[in-house]
Amino acid sequence: MSLQLIFKSLLDSGRYSDLTLSCKGKTFHLHRAIVCSQSSFFDAAVKYPFKEASLSHVDLPDDNLATVQPVISFFYLQDYQDLDESRLESRDYTSPRDEELHKAMWNNLGVFMAADKFDISPLKDFARS
Template sequence: MANLPSIDYRELLQTGEFSDFTIKCHAESFPVHKAILCQNSAYFATLLRSSFKARYHLPVMFTDIDCDVLKHLLDYFYRGTTDWKYPREDIMMNVRLWILADRFQAYPAMVAVERNLVRYIDCQRKMAAAAKPDVLNLVFSHAGDGKKISAMTTLFGFSAWVTSCTSTAEIRSNIDAVAFNHQSLASMMFYYARHQINAANRNINKPGSSGGCFEIPDTASRLRQFDQLSWNSTGFGAAVQLTKIKDMWKKI
């Protein structure tokens, strides 16, 4: 049986042909199609059923969204059966896409981003890129105080833990500072510290699936890094979690 031809709706997005709705993002306008939006986004499905603007074909304006991120998400909506065209190796763009997809309740797009990053971040070098403070702040600010545990918080929490254990003092300090302000990240670090202790007790060198690129660090050295942290009331929740990590390291 011959393969069925691919379906690609991008030309409709590019030309605006048959458009029945407009999304405005800063100075740019995107002539879009209600049927495609509703098929891919629960947010737009709700908006288009209830909005006065939608009923009278008035544009909806977003001033707090990056147009490039929106373009990539619309490409997902209009891709049909073809591959999604977006920068798969740009970790920050992936995170921003994931957050926008969550905002628009485009859950299949969120899963697609998560799957891509799980496959891409497969070694210590890429984990270090994922553990940069601006990336971690974005992921865990969106996650809140542990309220949104997902593949993303798990992946980036593990990347932060691995990087904090295997990098320079400056990098460790930067990661600790982010964990100090985000309890959800501190919780992930606590989880992997516990996992690592269990692995060490079983003489296993891998506390998780990390592409074979992670080894148990000098535990005493890492413990000293935690001891150097100073706690205050603004970071109390994270401080409690990291204090638990310190106590667990002492048991090794």
């Protein structure tokens, strides 16, 4: 089994999880070694004497679930899909391709901003591309 399949299995199953993250009512069962090694934000949250460290839980009440999910995907897969279109305003597009590009642009912008907040440089580069 490849390392990518192992990481995907860990993400999907939450097996051996030692960190939970919640956002907008959804809880993710994650792994400190994977998450904290890629983000100084999460590393500091669970390393220093904050409640997150004692609970092994990080709550992101002010973040958008549509941008947190790709961040989590990137931690494990070094990739993410252009997701949630519900936060995008309706517009009249001249072609389906214009609509697709518009949605991808806004999704990638949100992911870029989250990557900046969570200090994940490779994700910023990926979202920019």
